[in-house]
Amino acid sequence: MTESRVWSNAVLPTLGVIIAVTLWWLATAVFHIDPFYVPSPADVVETFFRTPGFLLQESWITIQRVLIGFAVAVTLGLVIAVVLGSSRTIERMALPVLAAVNAIPKVALAPLLLVWMGFGDSPKIVMVILVSFFPVIVSTMAGLTSTPADLHELARSLKASWWQTFVKVRLTWALPQVFVGLKVATPLAIIGAVIGEVVNPDHGLGSVIAGSSANSDTALAFVALVLLAVIGVVMFYLVAGLERLLVPWAKAISS
Amino acid sequence: MITIDAVSQTFKGRSGPVEAIRDISLTIGEGEFVTVIGRSGCGKSTLLRMIAGLLKPTAGSVTVAGSPVREPRRDVAMVFQRPALLPWRSVEDNVMLPVEIFGWRKSEYRPRAEHLLEMTGLSGFRKRLPHELSGGMQQRVSLCRALIQSPKVMLMDEPFSALDALTREELAVELQRIHMDLGTTIVFVTHSIQEAVLLADRVAVLSSRPGHLRRVVEIPIPRPRTFGHNAHMEQVAGISAELHTLLLSDDHLQASPQT
Ligand SMILES: Nc1ncnc2c1ncn2[C@@H]1O[C@H](COP(=O)(O)OP(=O)(O)OP(=O)(O)O)[C@@H](O)[C@H]1O
Ligand SMILES: [Mg+2]
Numbered sequence: 001m002t003e004s005r006v007w008s009n010a011v012l013p014t015l016g017v018i019i020a021v022t023l024w025w026l027a028t029a030v031f032h033i034d035p036f037y038v039p040s041p042a043d044v045v046e047t048f049f050r051t052p053g054f055l056l057q058e059s060w061i062t063i064q065r066v067l068i069g070f071a072v073a074v075t076l077g078l079v080i081a082v083v084l085g086s087s088r089t090i091e092r093m094a095l096p097v098l099a100a101v102n103a104i105p106k107v108a109l110a111p112l113l114l115v116w117m118g119f120g121d122s123p124k125i126v127m128v129i130l131v132s133f134f135p136v137i138v139s140t141m142a143g144l145t146s147t148p149a150d151l152h153e154l155a156r157s158l159k160a161s162w163w164q165t166f167v168k169v170r171l172t173w174a175l176p177q178v179f180v181g182l183k184v185a186t187p188l189a190i191i192g193a194v195i196g197e198v199v200n201p202d203h204g205l206g207s208v209i210a211g212s213s214a215n216s217d218t219a220l221a222f223v224a225l226v227l228l229a230v231i232g233v234v235m236f237y238l239v240a241g242l243e244r245l246l247v248p249w250a251k252a253i254s255s
Numbered sequence: 256m257i258t259i260d261a262v263s264q265t266f267k268g269r270s271g272p273v274e275a276i277r278d279i280s281l282t283i284g285e286g287e288f289v290t291v292i293g294r295s296g297c298g299k300s301t302l303l304r305m306i307a308g309l310l311k312p313t314a315g316s317v318t319v320a321g322s323p324v325r326e327p328r329r330d331v332a333m334v335f336q337r338p339a340l341l342p343w344r345s346v347e348d349n350v351m352l353p354v355e356i357f358g359w360r361k362s363e364y365r366p367r368a369e370h371l372l373e374m375t376g377l378s379g380f381r382k383r384l385p386h387e388l389s390g391g392m393q394q395r396v397s398l399c400r401a402l403i404q405s406p407k408v409m410l411m412d413e414p415f416s417a418l419d420a421l422t423r424e425e426l427a428v429e430l431q432r433i434h435m436d437l438g439t440t441i442v443f444v445t446h447s448i449q450e451a452v453l454l455a456d457r458v459a460v461l462s463s464r465p466g467h468l469r470r471v472v473e474i475p476i477p478r479p480r481t482f483g484h485n486a487h488m489e490q491v492a493g494i495s496a497e498l499h500t501l502l503l504s505d506d507h508l509q510a511s512p513q514t
Contacts, residue, residue, distance in 0.1 A: 148339075150335055150337050150339040151339055151341070153309065153333075153335065153339070154333075154335065154339045155356075156309055156327060157307055157309060157327045157332075157333040158327065158352070158353050158356045158357070159326065159327045159328075159329070159356070160356045164356055168341070168352070168355070168356070169341065172341070172343055247343070248384075249342045249343045249384055249386060252342070252384070252386035252387075253342045253386055
């Protein structure tokens with residue numbers, strides 16, 4: 001059993017990555033693609049090792065922005081969802097507004113954020129929040145309204161107060177769905193940070209990308225993309241790991 | 256202990272009113288075990304929910320222990336058709352849920368929870384999560400959760416209907432033992448004639464649509480009763496046949512006006 005776990009949790013994903021990189025390599029080699037357009041994996045690695053310290057530092061800046069923004073977005077999303085979930089009236093009033101805010105193309109907001117907040121971290125973090133809070137709200141609300149009827153009836157028959165029902169039944173029941181939202185929001189948070197940095201470059205991997213296109217340094221842009229992908233994967237697996245830790249029962253009842 | 260006085264229930268359905276219960280009156284004594292039997296949709300759950308205070312009768316009134324029922328009470332416990340356990344709570348913590356909600360001292364009730372789990376053969380599973388138990392074991396947990404309130408009245412809505420025949424019989428025998436030990440008043444909804452006869456002091460037979468009380472049948476067989484071979488086979492067979500006829504003839508009543 002543990003052996004098959006290692007197989008499916010570690011070996012298979014690694015194998016998938018190796019295959020993907022090999023295909024990329026083969027494609028650039030077989031079709032003789034000009035590295036100016038698509039550099040091969042070897043070019044990318046080589047470019048990374050030209051300035052590893054600098055790139056890691058820029059990555060760290062982006063990671064910090066993503067993490068701060070994501071944390072705020074999740075907190076905000078959870079709080080808003082709980083407020084909306086506690087009252088039909090508020091939900092009816094607020095949901096269209098939130099949906100409208102979510103529908104605004106965030107790229108269009110980037111210049112405005114520059115005007116409002118100037119350079120530095122805050123416009124990027126705000127972009128992360130704007131891009132990633134909505135899925136958290138939607139999934140948490142879906143979770144809060146999905147409590148099975150028999151659990152509601154149980155709470156009623158015990159004369160549980162609204163608050164007791166909320167904390168002891170509804171909120172915990174919603175957790176698996178909350179995690180669905182978190183998994184959707186994770187990559188969005190990274191996208192948000194990069195949008196902020198490309199539009200309004202100072203530091204971070206998005207700024208590296210913006211700078212590389214100014215210098216026609218495609219390989220450098222690819223290095224930044226690969227680093228972003230790595231950050232995205234790591235964050236995704238962290239969230240998935242947290243899910244396993246917090247809601248080990250979810251899988252068992254959904255199957 | 257329970258007085259059901261001319262109770263009716265009419266739901267406002269999507270396509271006009273649905274009369275679920277019509278004019279039921281029944282008095283249930285302290286420590287009595289009454290089973291309610293009737294065909295699917297005849298209003299058994301509705302009746303139980305009105306006794307529990309989960310649903311207000313459209314007419315008539317229900318009294319438990321001398322006071323009219325307006326909302327759920329702590330000395331009345333409900334056991335549902337499905338175990339309704341919280342999937343993230345261990346067996347023990349599920350049993351303790353009413354204690355937490357009532358704001359009782361947990362340390363005081365832990366020994367009682369342990370005792371109940373022992374009584375139902377679950378002491379080895381205290382720390383397990385519900386999904387690690389079989390359906391029968393889950394239903395035992397929900398029985399323990401009802402018993403921890405030390406209820407004067409237990410209302411059970413087809414609690415064993417999702418289980419296989421053998422587990423069902425086993426649990427029914429166990430419930431009978433608990434009833435004899437604790438003297439709790441029990442109203443037990445079922446659509447199994449066998450279960451009704453084994454468990455009840457009296458069987459209330461409901462007719463369908465709208466449900467009203469067709470007959471109350473006394474079961475004068477001494478306890479403890481068992482399934483299968485026993486000294487009262489003939490009596491059991493006789494009563495079962497009577498109940499069967501009552502439930503079947505109800506079908507004719509219902510079919511004739513439509514054709
Ligand atoms: N909330 C409701 N709104 C409208 N109609 C309802 C509602 N609850 C029950 N009914 C109707 O009342 C009738 C009795 O329902 P009830 O659930 O009490 O039946 P039952 O005897 O428990 O059936 P079963 O054996 O299948 O559980 C049914 O015809 C049902 O459609
Ligand atoms: Mg029912």
